[in-house]
Amino acid sequence: MIDLFALFLMLLSASTPILFAALGELVTERAGVLNLGVEGMMIVGALAGFAAAHHTGNPFLGFAAAALAGALIALPFAALTQFLLANQVASGLALTLFGLGLAALFGKPMEGVKAPAMSPGPLGLNWIVWLGLLMVPTIWWFLNRSRAGLILRGVGENHDAAHALGYDVRRVRIAAIAFGGAMAGVGGAFISIATVLQWTEGMTAGAGWIALAIVVFSNWTAPGVLAGAWLFGGVTVLQLRLQAAGVRVPVQLLSMAPYLATIIVLVAISARQKYSRRAGGTAPGSLGQDFHALR
């Protein structure tokens, strides 16, 4: 029993980076923007957060800096897609490639540095884990109960209609992109500050892409994102346990598990969305489309 509970706590930690990134991307996508730059924003957050935590000695300031850095690095993407009407898929890829490069470039001085210690919160879990769990109902409430969330969903569902009703589609979307960046930044910083406890190049290792898959899995709902993040966290913890237990399978093959699990989950959920028509809440209607109003 104790062991199961301990495993669950490990799962909570392991799922936190993905949870943050996926919740942020959820809000971005509900506003109708597909940002494939999650991986890039996470790695920039991981570096900025780590550097800030190291220099100030305060990990919480590190997370704040990570949020800021994530939002800032998302701005070129916002400018490209919202003002210059660039293709969202290509722009997101550019953001990922740019972010990975930028972090590698500026991360050199941080290599080999240890993260400052963090005082744990309740149940010995990191405070950021609790913050992530709190974000789930908060974002659910924002999307489904608040006026601003209604406008955001409206913009994502049908941007022409939202424009015709007088809503500023661009402003809503830029805000959503920046929020997505901030959340991805925090998720990335959790890896460097709270999990690995140091900075290494490329340390997000595809977590941003997994977050994107989890948004699809969630059917664009906050509770669904939590379920997806836990599923991923579970696979990660299980895989680490098997490695520790010395199972006679090469480490390299075991470490594929999270990626393979993501593919399997993605396939299962896509199949369901494809074959169940009119099942409540599928992808936002304007997701990934350019918006250009002639005035």
Place this chain on the structure above:
Amino acid sequence: MIRLVPRSEAAPLLQIATPVLAVLATMIAGGILFAIMGYDPVAAIRTIFWDPLFGPAAGYSRPQLLVKAAPLILIASGLAVGFRAGIWNIGAEGQYIIGAICGAAVALAAYPAPEMWIFPAMVVAGAAGGWAWGMIPALLRNRFGASEILVSLMLVYVAQRIAAWMAFGPMRNPEGFGMPGSRNLQQYPAAANPELIPGTGAHWGVVAAALAVLATWFLMSRHIRGFHIRAAGLAPRAARFAGVKPETLVAFCLGLSSALAGMAGLFEVAGPAGQITDTVGVGYGFTAIIVAFLGRLHPVGILLAGLLLALTYIGGELAQLTLNLPAATVQVFQGMLLFFLLGFDLLTRFRIARRITA
């Protein structure tokens, strides 16, 4: 006030001008970045873009241009075909790795046989391996509607781990004193992909890249399949009305691009890289995405863009040696280039007009 007016006619001059503008903007922004980091911006830009071709060490670096450009062009030619159709194969890096492994497997199985068929068989195996890896996202998209972007990308991470496993396990060189990594294929004549003309860097991969450019140009401009691909990317319903089956197109585009990526991996592992290691994937699959866009998804553009990005690789290495510039500089450069390119692209689709006032 300015505003954007959609263009009704293509502007051919701008199609060429925007990539050039993007390169210039990247140089300027890069220079500013270097200045902030405390390097001499002029020296850095010259080292990256000029010295590899005309600098004191150009004799060594010039052949490298073709070596680096070949995989980029080979992969990008295939990717561009899919991108035109709105089919996003982001996992070329994985297909490249699997192609390298499959091709190398043929050589390692045949070792030390001297027969002539070995190298051609490796090429076929490399292409087939890449193709098979690319058909996974194709099938999953066609059968279940799973996003080919995410699946092909996840498979990159899987492929990297397969490569690591191969290097440490099944493919480890039995005479390698326990070091990870396979036998070096360059030292196995029947399997090696040698420099064909000394001093040029041209190996079989360069030949394949040239053929790929020609073939994709023919496909996209003269063949009805290419026409259907372009139509599907611009107006999917019109393409279906014309008689295109979306599933066929997904399989064709992913199949073509992943076979070419797999082939690129094989040429690399049998030539410049020489062996399967855990770092057999060096990012060509991702850089090729930039090459495809910088080349405006056009075969000739891709040829030029591939050479340019190859230049940044070589220049970056040179700058690392002479100016002590970090290796990641090139990556930042490439990311910036794509950003600027996508931004300037606006000019090809819209005219900028003054707002008419009363």
Place this chain on the structure above:
Amino acid sequence: MTDAAVFRARGIGKSYPGVRANDDVSFAVDPGEIHALLGENGAGKSTLVKMIYGLVRPDDGHMELNGQPHQPTDPRAARAAGVAMVFQHFSLFDALTVAENIALGMENPPPQRALSARIAQVSQDFGLPLNPARRVVTLSAGERQRVEIIRCLLQNPRLLIMDEPTSVLTPQEAELLFATLRKLADGGTAILYISHKLEEIRTHCDRATILRGGRVVDSCDPRAHSARTLAAMMVGGEMRAIDRSGRQAGEVLLQVRALTQAAPTAEGTALKGVTLTLRAGEILGIGGVAGNGQDELLAALSGEIRGASGTILLEGADLSRLGPEARRAAGLLAAPEDRLGHAAVPDFSLADNTLLTAGARKGLVRKGLIDHPAARAFAADIIRAFDVRTPGSGTAAKALSGGNLQKFVIGREVMQAPRVLVVNQPTWGVDAGAASAVRQSLLDLARQGAGVIVISQDLDELLELSDRFCALNEGRLSDPVPTAGLSLDQIGLMLGGAHGMEVAHL
């Protein structure tokens, strides 16, 4: 009387690059008046109302609302000033509920529960039943329009703008709408009613302002004029009469037998046992309210969706399992409703657009290789024969006006000499000149012995063209009825779902 006008425009002008959309437009709308804004497609009606609603800003002139200057910077400002608008293409959010949709159209919506109560109240007052908790995606076109109207009514507008509201309604639903509008007008609301349908304006509107080429050409009491004179004012000259002569029904060309098909998308309609027979030289009209399976029927006939074997036969040969290219080769051609994006690729040149459908029949593609000069020559032939106004075959499809592109698309199919041609909404959103040219070309095609199926939501068009008429309702096709002697009322009942004509006497 004029001093009491709710809305007044003086000398309004608006230019887009290359187009003067509105020029010196002046008119006034009085309280309690249903005021028609009448004009052809492209006459400048939409631009004008967008300016009143704050979506577009005028270049010159000024507007007044209730005697105050009216210069809305955005729709919210316009709404605050008392203007409400029901759009032609609904500005609704499919995935959201009725109540959420209405809340998005209000400045300070009350809490959910109070809002639902008010929706229920208003929908009862005006006889427009609506469930606030339903998701819009599940509503019919008529119900969706109710959402838009109630969204407007909740703001107690002084001026209500209706942009082509009846284009998606059955005649009976349209009657209900006019009853609602009259009730509103009696309460003092001014209504600006945009349409190009002459009959409904003649019966229901108090005054009409007629626009042509962006300018006001006349203002009149529509009840005092015939539809013919109104049309002359709108078009600026007499309409060319359509020549229906010289056709006779020949042998059976196309048979569709019990074609049943699941809905291709979540929003689509399933086809249920569609059966029809088409003879040489005949035009079969298929009417129906939008969203009752028109697109799906066209896709099933064109081959975009393949059917069960034995369901589609052309001159006895079973085409059901074949794709679009093979069906075209056999002689079954089609032209879908949506010109930009379905019938043509917007970014392709006209020459390239011929390759979409004419590759085989015109020899533009041989063994997979494209003959570009032949494609250019064929495009030039179409441009000449159908009087398509364009600089040349190299022009992108999206640069053409709706009417010219439609002439090109229909011309592309007609000039391939099909055995059977299926068209959907052949003159939708097209100016009168192009519309009559398109209709005449379909009649000519039938005269030469081809069979033509015209799917349309424009009943006048169907009555003008077709020899027999069927109604498409929720994916079911009624038995055909000879068009001669068919009244609009009878058609209305058929569209409403009554299949045998005997129901019409109930």
